[in-house]
Amino acid sequence: MARMTINGKTSEVDVQPSTPLLWALREQAGLTGTKYGCGIAQCGACTVHVDGKAVRSCVMPVSAVVGKRITTIEGLATNGVLHKVQKAWVDHEVPQCGYCQAGMIMAVAALLKDKPRPTDADIDSTITNICRCGTFQQVREAIHAAAKA
Amino acid sequence: MITDRLALDRRSFLIGTAAATGGLALGLKIPFGAGVVRAQDGSPEINAWVVIRPDDTVVIRIARSEMGQGTLTGLAQMVAEELECNWAKVTTEYPTPGESVKRKRVWGNFSTGGSRGIRESNEYVRKGGATARVMLVQAAANGWGVPVAECSAANSLITHKPSGRTVTYGKVAEAAAKLTPPTEVTLKDPKDWKLIGKPVKRLDTLPKVTGAQVYGADLKLPGMLNAAIKDCPVFGGKVKSFEAAKVTGMPGVRHVLPVGDSAVAVVADTWWQAKTALDALPIVWDEGPNAQVSSASIAEMLKAGLDADQAFVRNHNGDVKTAIAGAAKKVEAVYAYPFQNHAPMEPMNATAKYTPDRCEVWVPTQNGEAAFAALTAASGLPADKCEVYKIHLGGGFGRRGAFHDYVTQAVLIAKQVPGSPVKLLWSREEDMAHGRYHPVMQAKLVGALDAGGNLTGLHCRLSGQSIITAVFPQLLQDGRDNLAFQGLDPSGDFALGYTVPNLLIDHAMRNTHVPPGFWRGVNINQNAIFMECFMDELAQAAGQDPLEFRRKLMAKHPKHLAVLNAAADRAGWGKPAPQGVHRGLAQMMAFGSYVAACAEVSVSGDDKVKVRRIVCATDPGYAVNPAQIERQVAGSFVYGLSALFMQECTVKDGRIEQTNFGDYSSMRIAQMPKVETILMPSGGFWGGVGEPTICVAAPAVLNAYFAATGKRIRTFPLKNHNIQMA
Numbered sequence: 001m002a003r004m005t006i007n008g009k010t011s012e013v014d015v016q017p018s019t020p021l022l023w024a025l026r027e028q029a030g031l032t033g034t035k036y037g038c039g040i041a042q043c044g045a046c047t048v049h050v051d052g053k054a055v056r057s058c059v060m061p062v063s064a065v066v067g068k069r070i071t072t073i074e075g076l077a078t079n080g081v082l083h084k085v086q087k088a089w090v091d092h093e094v095p096q097c098g099y100c101q102a103g104m105i106m107a108v109a110a111l112l113k114d115k116p117r118p119t120d121a122d123i124d125s126t127i128t129n130i131c132r133c134g135t136f137q138q139v140r141e142a143i144h145a146a147a148k149a
Numbered sequence: 150m151i152t153d154r155l156a157l158d159r160r161s162f163l164i165g166t167a168a169a170t171g172g173l174a175l176g177l178k179i180p181f182g183a184g185v186v187r188a189q190d191g192s193p194e195i196n197a198w199v200v201i202r203p204d205d206t207v208v209i210r211i212a213r214s215e216m217g218q219g220t221l222t223g224l225a226q227m228v229a230e231e232l233e234c235n236w237a238k239v240t241t242e243y244p245t246p247g248e249s250v251k252r253k254r255v256w257g258n259f260s261t262g263g264s265r266g267i268r269e270s271n272e273y274v275r276k277g278g279a280t281a282r283v284m285l286v287q288a289a290a291n292g293w294g295v296p297v298a299e300c301s302a303a304n305s306l307i308t309h310k311p312s313g314r315t316v317t318y319g320k321v322a323e324a325a326a327k328l329t330p331p332t333e334v335t336l337k338d339p340k341d342w343k344l345i346g347k348p349v350k351r352l353d354t355l356p357k358v359t360g361a362q363v364y365g366a367d368l369k370l371p372g373m374l375n376a377a378i379k380d381c382p383v384f385g386g387k388v389k390s391f392e393a394a395k396v397t398g399m400p401g402v403r404h405v406l407p408v409g410d411s412a413v414a415v416v417a418d419t420w421w422q423a424k425t426a427l428d429a430l431p432i433v434w435d436e437g438p439n440a441q442v443s444s445a446s447i448a449e450m451l452k453a454g455l456d457a458d459q460a461f462v463r464n465h466n467g468d469v470k471t472a473i474a475g476a477a478k479k480v481e482a483v484y485a486y487p488f489q490n491h492a493p494m495e496p497m498n499a500t501a502k503y504t505p506d507r508c509e510v511w512v513p514t515q516n517g518e519a520a521f522a523a524l525t526a527a528s529g530l531p532a533d534k535c536e537v538y539k540i541h542l543g544g545g546f547g548r549r550g551a552f553h554d555y556v557t558q559a560v561l562i563a564k565q566v567p568g569s570p571v572k573l574l575w576s577r578e579e580d581m582a583h584g585r586y587h588p589v590m591q592a593k594l595v596g597a598l599d600a601g602g603n604l605t606g607l608h609c610r611l612s613g614q615s616i617i618t619a620v621f622p623q624l625l626q627d628g629r630d631n632l633a634f635q636g637l638d639p640s641g642d643f644a645l646g647y648t649v650p651n652l653l654i655d656h657a658m659r660n661t662h663v664p665p666g667f668w669r670g671v672n673i674n675q676n677a678i679f680m681e682c683f684m685d686e687l688a689q690a691a692g693q694d695p696l697e698f699r700r701k702l703m704a705k706h707p708k709h710l711a712v713l714n715a716a717a718d719r720a721g722w723g724k725p726a727p728q729g730v731h732r733g734l735a736q737m738m739a740f741g742s743y744v745a746a747c748a749e750v751s752v753s754g755d756d757k758v759k760v761r762r763i764v765c766a767t768d769p770g771y772a773v774n775p776a777q778i779e780r781q782v783a784g785s786f787v788y789g790l791s792a793l794f795m796q797e798c799t800v801k802d803g804r805i806e807q808t809n810f811g812d813y814s815s816m817r818i819a820q821m822p823k824v825e826t827i828l829m830p831s832g833g834f835w836g837g838v839g840e841p842t843i844c845v846a847a848p849a850v851l852n853a854y855f856a857a858t859g860k861r862i863r864t865f866p867l868k869n870h871n872i873q874m875a
Contacts, residue, residue: 033360099543134787
């Protein structure tokens, strides 16, 4: 049993301590918005926030996040109001297949918390998620739009 | 009548009953006699394409699959255009392949590949919308007792002009559904389109930003088990033995099962448990003779084909041998293109539930009918006991179209645990090891220039794999794979845009044990590099500007030329580029569309290439949703340039060496060029969008790299030359 706070709710998750957070979220907590893409922290599809920082949950064992505050894509909106990054994603129609976008949005939300008005260079060095559909042009537009929102 | 009802299956009976009593419908919708066909919620089908609910919601049926390319929205626009419905009230649903079988393929082809979603179904989906509109207007006229000619429809509202009376679609839908459909409908003149051609918002965005979108990998069913699988890493090999006892005691493990004769699966409560146990499972493989094959042995085989006497001829005029023999200057080059994996973000998966009476599969697929065929074959059940439920794809790019190996596996696993749904999810490593790879191809090009620098002869000899031989051998023409020549054809949807007085394009087919597949763009990826880089080589040898050199050969190809000119003009070809920036061009016709690109790159001293900007022009005939086309262009460049710079699947001991995104990389946002799209639909034909543009990015960048460095790169990916994408 591991106790952690997921999207504001304290939960007991019944898994082996070595289980990656990604799979605890998807298979125990039932939160499938966080995606499996590679399992080796290369693609970023599994990005969530742990105590406010973007983390690739596929290589983060549950034992390392006990007692911590976890936010997933399902917990990013507040009281049914989209987060400004989600809003910008809708306005700029960023997603194509959409599979990587939860991780992309979580990475961007963390970036904007650290740097409310990121430069292109900030974006380039921080957002390293893979998108095979190739939505990067809209991702960049939407990041700047969210920063201004 | 009663006997007729009893002869129908139970679900249809329930629906009929529910509908007759005005209650909630529960399932499917096959009518009794001439009754109304109903959707799951009891709302009437006006026809197979259109369901209208009492609250005026319009449900448009989409047979093709949404995998990010926007076909769901584009096809809905086409139906809605003719239906004259309120776009704000449009929603969509996928008909199932099982229903399609029962209804004699009323929705046509489900296949979503070859950039054919819109270009091949545009006419019948528009007719579906028009037919439904005619029936709705007729129903309103009947209700009012007025001539139908006095009524018109717009925005889901029917108006009787003389009296000013109006009624909504939702109010007349029941009556309309009872009418006999018209046999002929007239489609709008394209100049009257109000919705087609507009950049309306996609219908599927919101759930993709909230985590609510359920992909195949996310599916949850009551009592579902999870499976992880390993297939013999050497293609064609088999399982010799495995020691199930070593892992059966591990947490959550339920079963360790053979899958066919080449794979082993662990079934557990969760996928992570299944994968953990599978990684610990000792498996001995019978690798077979293919274990001797390597990238080097394959390359040798292809190389021999470059000069082989026998080859399949596809495009031929004049006498190329004589032209080359008499050339004032002969130019020759050999190119080679590697195996590549599709690597969609969502790894392959399928969920199957089997009982001796019924087998169901939930799967992200580019072709519901092909998934259905795989399901029926693997289950051994007749088609009427099978069903496939399609799910939006987390990327397809061709991997999920003709190939449903993961469906077959899921059903073979589910048959061994009857009654329990089993979700099979491949690891990324399994996905890399068992792709349907971009074919390997080499090409030898020989050009003849006369004393004036005119191209008098061109021989392009392809040597390499044939996808059609491996996948659809019934489509070979006297052994020849016409698809291998995409973009180099004498005419048609893949027509070469140059007229050369003496021309020969032929293919020495050289197949390998590595299974080839349709990879976004298919054979235009390498053919565009071969032809468009060699055109630059010829221009260089002739001492001419690459644009002017091409133009002289394109007089009889005005649409090819128009996009090339447009891209060159917008990019500023012929005008000075910014300091350190160099330009390259490429053009092609593919999947019925004309495409061209002008790339701008700068190269640093340590061979880091910054692709700064690519101007792309495309003429797809008609542009249904310009905003989505722009996204497809930019996205295709990411896919194509990732391949050019980073991606190769190498073969060692008969297996693919790359395992994950660590050794099979993909572009990141930092490497993204500014993409400017010039959309120039000239009308009168329907070309594709998802694939054609992918092929011009690579040769345009390679030609720009040559302009910057004087170096011709002819083997790929560029990382093999220590050239990095900055």
